[in-house]
């Protein structure tokens with residue numbers, strides 16, 4: 589099983605595609621978030637919509653869901669219209685399902701001659717509280733992370749914890765640093781794929797490099813950084829991190845060394 593970073597950039601990147609990740613396994617392909625760049629970033633790897641068997645959605649920003657209209661409509665007209673078993677599986681926390689459809693409804697709510705729903709296009713599998721899902725024999729646990737507040741409440745956003753071939757990993761998806769709250773989950777993982785903003789002006793809804801750099805060396809030594817802005821970046825290896833993930837970088841669970849070094 590491989591973890592392939594189709595993109596490594598922030599929401600508005602022009603250089604590195606949005607941070608969507610592909611899990612490529614003999615049993616199928618799971619896309620972790622599907623932003624508007626997904627069709628192009630997948631094409632760079634020779635893949636099309638029909639090659640994606642399942643999708644996981646962490647939260648509802650467009651760099652994470654903006655490609656679902658492409659994925660849903662393309663797979664519908666190329667096969668699932670006549671054979672619903674060809675619909676991609678859609679794993680999304682149950683608290684996000686209604687708002688996800690609210691976001692997609694304008695473009696997908698009607699097909700000529702019929703009214704469509706989310707499950708017209710996707711095999712929707714809501715994730716329960718403290719739950720997760722199984723893909724390719726691996727259990728993926730969702731971890732609620734702090735991304736941003738809606739007034740006085742945290743808007744649901746979920747990272748992923750899973751273990752394969754003895755390698756426990758944590759993908760934060762979009763998240764603030766939350767040093768104390770996140771410690772337990774960081775400690776569960778040998779490798780952390782960490783959201784890392786590099787903008788001069790902080791958005792405050794993402795972990796910023798200047799905050800992450802103050803974490804303990806032991807934690808930084810397990811962190812790969814992604815979701816960065818275009819342009820210059822600090823020397824993160826000098827600062828104790830494993831590295832900046834490059835667009836297209838592959839982490840192969842059958843080659844643990846690929847988690848410990850840069851692959852060119």
Ligand SMILES: [Zn+2]
Pocket residue numbers: 647649735762
């Ligand atoms: Zn976001």
